[in-house]
Amino acid sequence: MAEAAADAHPNNKRKHNPNGLANESKERVIPRLLKEPNLSHAPDNYDDLVNIEYPPSLYSTMEQYLPSHMLTAPRDKKLAFMDRVLVKYRPNGERARHSIQKHREYRDRVKDKYKRLHEDLYTLDPDQIFVEPFRKAVENGSEAALREILTEHSPGVFTFTMLQPGFCSKVLEEVAHFEKWAHEVKVSVLRPNTMNNYGAVLDDIGMETMLDQLMMKFIRPFAALLFFNVGGATLDTHHGFVVEYSIGGDLDLGFHVDDSEVTLNVCLGKEFDGGELFFRGVRCDAHVNGEARSEEMLEYSHVPGRAILHAGRHRHGAKAITSGQRTNLILWCRSSEFRELKKYQRDFSAWCGECLLRKKERRRRLTNAKRQPAA
Numbered sequence: 001m002a003e004a005a006a007d008a009h010p011n012n013k014r015k016h017n018p019n020g021l022a023n024e025s026k027e028r029v030i031p032r033l034l035k036e037p038n039l040s041h042a043p044d045n046y047d048d049l050v051n052i053e054y055p056p057s058l059y060s061t062m063e064q065y066l067p068s069h070m071l072t073a074p075r076d077k078k079l080a081f082m083d084r085v086l087v088k089y090r091p092n093g094e095r096a097r098h099s100i101q102k103h104r105e106y107r108d109r110v111k112d113k114y115k116r117l118h119e120d121l122y123t124l125d126p127d128q129i130f131v132e133p134f135r136k137a138v139e140n141g142s143e144a145a146l147r148e149i150l151t152e153h154s155p156g157v158f159t160f161t162m163l164q165p166g167f168c169s170k171v172l173e174e175v176a177h178f179e180k181w182a183h184e185v186k187v188s189v190l191r192p193n194t195m196n197n198y199g200a201v202l203d204d205i206g207m208e209t210m211l212d213q214l215m216m217k218f219i220r221p222f223a224a225l226l227f228f229n230v231g232g233a234t235l236d237t238h239h240g241f242v243v244e245y246s247i248g249g250d251l252d253l254g255f256h257v258d259d260s261e262v263t264l265n266v267c268l269g270k271e272f273d274g275g276e277l278f279f280r281g282v283r284c285d286a287h288v289n290g291e292a293r294s295e296e297m298l299e300y301s302h303v304p305g306r307a308i309l310h311a312g313r314h315r316h317g318a319k320a321i322t323s324g325q326r327t328n329l330i331l332w333c334r335s336s337e338f339r340e341l342k343k344y345q346r347d348f349s350a351w352c353g354e355c356l357l358r359k360k361e362r363r364r365r366l367t368n369a370k371r372q373p374a375a
């Protein structure tokens with residue numbers, strides 16, 4: 001299944017539908033989980049299953065949140081139930097459900113037939129992947145050590161040098177190798193989202209476990225510190241892909257928000273001019289089309305190996321490249337807990353620039369009214 005983007009286009013006048021849930025879904029019963037885990041329940045093990053959508057450990061953990069009548073069900077019944085819960089966290093969740101089978105077939109075919117170029121890319125080896133200052137900062141783990149390697153370009157947009165040039169080159173070669181294979185055997189590559197016509201989903205070619213470890217061990221510490229208000233401390237699933245921009249291919253990417261709580265975006269190379277990222281402030285669904293303030297405007301030029309970390313709701317886009325080819329590795333990091341809690345909230349002033357402004361304005365009016373009581 002192509003993880004079609006549920007990206008909101010801020011200029012799109014249609015009502016934004018954040019979960020990608022079609023209107024007909026109102027009539028369907030979405031299964032619900034318990035608020036508190038049932039710690040006395042011993043969950044099944046899912047390690048032996050290859051065709052599951054999420055890491056086996058997620059299903060085991062999730063079992064403790066199953067409603068009591070499901071706890072004694074056979075494993076396949078529990079799996080089906082949990083998949084129905086999880087599908088709503090995927091982009092365009094409802095549409096995705098219909099194409100789950102197709103996506104499984106695609107993944108199976110890649111798994112069976114695709115011969116990897118760089119086998120070492122498929123396991124997480126920090127010494128081979130990360131530059132030393134990044135690795136040391138995460139090893140240390142203290143707030144000071146993590147902050148030490150960061151540059152904050154404008155509020156909520158952080159960069160740091162992350163990947164070794166050798167690793168970047170290998171990923172570029174692997175993706176090119178995969179595209180070549182797909183072309184030869186006439187498999188159409190499922191693109192990362194509806195906005196990119198080039199690029200590939202790294203999870204589909206076998207890098208899911210590696211990217212999951214990368215998120216949990218190396219990105220979550222930063223996210224917990226920098227993006228606590230948008231679920232940064234509870235990231236639990238991801239969508240990992242590469243996007244390619246070139247003359248004759250995709251040139252740019254329109255203004256949008258990501259279907260993620262926190263986005264990691266690392267330039268892999270190669271040589272290019274242009275293609276700057278622009279940012280326009282963090283907004284909730286209700287305010288996604290609003291104006292940006294001058295202090296929220298940022299333009300950033302990619303540097304190979306250097307990562308950008310921002311909230312998924314941080315509105316952004318990519319300018320057209322003017323020469324060469326640019327490929328970026330992107331990890332949309334998601335928190336099921338944050339998405340669940342968000343449904344019950346109306347005020348997003350903890351992270352939406354516009355909600356915060358309105359809240360301050362209300363307080364100011366209230367304070368003024370108290371100072372000048374009506375005669």
Ligand SMILES: [Zn+2]
Pocket residue numbers: 283284285286287348349352353354355356
């Ligand atoms: Zn808002």
